[in-house]
Amino acid sequence: MTAGAQSPRARYREQTRAEIKDIALRQLAEGGTAAVALTRIAKEVGLSGPALYRYFDSRDALLTDLIRDAYADLAAAVGRAAGALDESRPRARLHALAGACRSWAVAQPHRYLLIQGTPVPGYTAPPDTLDSARAVLGPFLPAFAAAEPSESVRPMVAQMTEWAAKDPVVAEWARAHVPAGAEGAALAGGVLGWTSLHGAVGLEVSGQFEGMGHTGDTLLAAQIDALADSFGLD
Amino acid sequence: MTAGAQSPRARYREQTRAEIKDIALRQLAEGGTAAVALTRIAKEVGLSGPALYRYFDSRDALLTDLIRDAYADLAAAVGRAAGALDESRPRARLHALAGACRSWAVAQPHRYLLIQGTPVPGYTAPPDTLDSARAVLGPFLPAFAAAEPSESVRPMVAQMTEWAAKDPVVAEWARAHVPAGAEGAALAGGVLGWTSLHGAVGLEVSGQFEGMGHTGDTLLAAQIDALADSFGLD
């Protein structure tokens, strides 16, 4: 996409940007967001300090780029998993998609924490991460096409139905994944699914279950099954 | 506890420590962990830079202290909520306790994020936070005394039963809150409850549901009800 090789200069520029990001990702993995330091990256690339500002406006811009990439990457992983799915088994679909998210996160915890971790109060995410977030969540929605929400989640479904009625953009997005009339349930399922996923994967990835006698996949499976139960899914 | 006033010097020392922590908390609220800076605190206290190192060994030590306080505070809030509870209604118990956690977190998001947010790779929490974590989670366990786990959570219960069999400390802890034989279900309930709570509250507090058409309490209630359903609680 966006044309591979333009001028040789532009190509070299892209290459350097990529190298910078690679090193930044390594620093991120080694010491978290705080450990990403332009000066050290520069030293490693063989440039001297301020030269990096030719490639990224600021340290924040670099991190933003990493966030964008991670979101897109996760969305792609989920999309790939959604490709080979049997439409008729909603519960299995949820397990497969949630499992794909978890696998992605466990394989590269630092990147998951980057997009899902504690936000810096001042920082606002780039608007296109919202698109990516929708791309991640979208494939979950069809699972709720024939949902029969239980008492427990009905208030949630009601609020989401109302939301869809007010916000045409969201309504349209829901309708792209689910037959008319099921928007409320689908949105509720999406939000609750995202919540369960965030809970299980977030705790696993941040190591808070270290030394406890359960495995991450069992925990996630239990959460997803409970969700499926709440919506009466097969 | 630990004797209020000893020498006047010790008292003054405690007072200064408290003042430092207060300012640190304000900085935390304003700009997240990264915004807590000893030099700026010193300026505000009226001391000059290095003087703060008389009170805290390092910036990390200060943050650790804040974490310890926050944990203890949350545990206290949950303990208080657990005080006035009807033993016979497990589902209501879960809602009350989870609601107490959420209220605490929503009232002071920065402190919740401090203890529950992204960990710094190098950092290891002080061991007594584990006690506090148990103090937070303990009151949830009695709700699962008469649980009848559904298919969905049974693998989880099995793993936790096995864990209790292997780790006598954990088994004893569970038995302090629940009759013999229910340890597995109680531990599973605790872990799943913590997961649901973390998912719902974490997303709410970090503002990721901004502009979505649901409220934090409805989301949490749905999660907790689903959990209660999974364990066949009244």
Place this chain on the structure above:
DNA sequence: TCGCAACAGTTAGAGACTGTAACTCTTTCG
């Protein structure tokens, strides 16, 4: 083919921060 604008890189340096060293003054206490 030449010339110049855009680009890539440099050094110097300001300003914020953490943390150490060495030193002075004050309190406490035996």
Place this chain on the structure above:
DNA sequence: CGAAAGAGTTACAGTCTCTAACTGTTGCGA
């Protein structure tokens, strides 16, 4: 009352972000 412990100071080393001002190099249009 005198010495040790404590509270504070300045000076400084080192890391980091980012700006300013300057130099060399590319590439493209006339």
